[in-house]
Amino acid sequence: MDFTFNDKPNQHRIQQTLEQFTDENTANAQMVGLFLELQWTYRTMQQQYNQLLGQFHLSESQFIILMFLEKAPNHAHLPSELADRLGSSRATITKLVNHMQKDGLVAKQHSKVDKRSVTIQMTAKGAQILKAFLPKNFDAVNTIMANLSASEIQQLFSLFQKIKLGTQNLKQEMESAHDE
Template identity: 25%
Template sequence: MWLTMLQLSDLPTEEILQRFAQRYPEADVTAIASFLMLLRVATDLSMALDACLSKHDLLQGRWWVLILLMREQDLTSQPSVLAEKLGVTRATMTGLLDGLEQGGLVQRESVPQDRRSVQIKLTAAGQAKLDAVMPDYYSRLRLCMQGLSERQRSDLQSILGVIDRGLSAWDFHQ
């Protein structure tokens, strides 16, 4: 599910966080500060990606579908597999695919062995759209990350992996 994330532009100071920690003993000031900064950066990155993609008349959901199809050897996948990989409902995926199909970027193909089933194929126009978007995306990504050394990038991935494993504390999948 794609949600609009709120932009918290005024992060609390350490003094404010300490005040909260006095009232709520469970509060870990450095954990809160790190979490809020990560959330803000993630929001900023998502907004920047939206702005980049909108210049190419794409939305994130549709772009990710095109990316997932391009990753496949035969440029084809099933709608249910795409929905699972994107973490969206089948109904949401249907909407994404309808829009992409109307734009000529994907096409639905019947499965010969099971005519009730359909596969989604990236079209030449879909590939051309990605060929137009990806150089812009990669250039912006390179500029965004240029302040980090290779070692720092590796460390960042490790740190984010630890945070990802800690997401179970939020219990949001249940």
């Protein structure tokens, strides 16, 4: 965009250009601002939520793993399945599961069919801690979301969907740019 006028533009043109610039500028600035706002909203929420989890000696990922195991047949999953579910790397899962094993929340069982494979099973203690935490989690989420109406919740679902789509597009752009 060019802001040096060699001709002598009339007032209308200047006004138009300014408005156009202003519109684009504020629209763009708003996107950046929204991006920062999303990060701040998440960070502050997560900090508080982590404190709650800390009272039960859990991390967010550990909680998600317990929830996932709770619904699974035989309360068991493979590490790779946990990684897919959490959207994190297998290395991270190894660490997490080791901690959880040390704390007695899960147990590892080596498969005899495929000797590379390991099943992670929730223990009774894990189930008990999950059961104790769930109501607190529920209350906390209700408090966090208390100011939202039912229709606002629906809006957020749909808006998050759009942001996730945007993220996917960015991912594809970056991957194809990397191939060059």
